[in-house]
Amino acid sequence: MSGIKWQKSSFSGDRNECVELGNPSGEIAIRESDTPGTIVRTTPAQLKTFLLSVKTGEIDNPAY
Template sequence: MTNTDIRWQKSSFSSGGDGGQCIELAAIADNIVLRESDDPETVVTTNRHKLRAFLLGVKAGEFDHLI
């Protein structure tokens, strides 16, 4: 499967002129793939459980010290 075969979903919060500043996600079998729209050839693969844990950590502020 190539990147062109994947149905990418952009966040509803994505905005801007060319739309090149957003994260896109897709589900493939039991995996979740993510990419940055301005670098579509670089794809990160994870699973639903790990992505959920990461998002909960972000919402809880666990990574605030990194920004």
């Protein structure tokens, strides 16, 4: 996946310990800045569902 323009949070500062996102061909690519060779791909809709689940506590709820 060369040629991806990676973005990281402005809260990361100069540290190289963060999650970076890229958007090649309409999908979402996610990687750790300290292990850039490992890339997870997903769709915007799937990432949105995951983030909403985290925010609402569904991911942390053992009864869910």
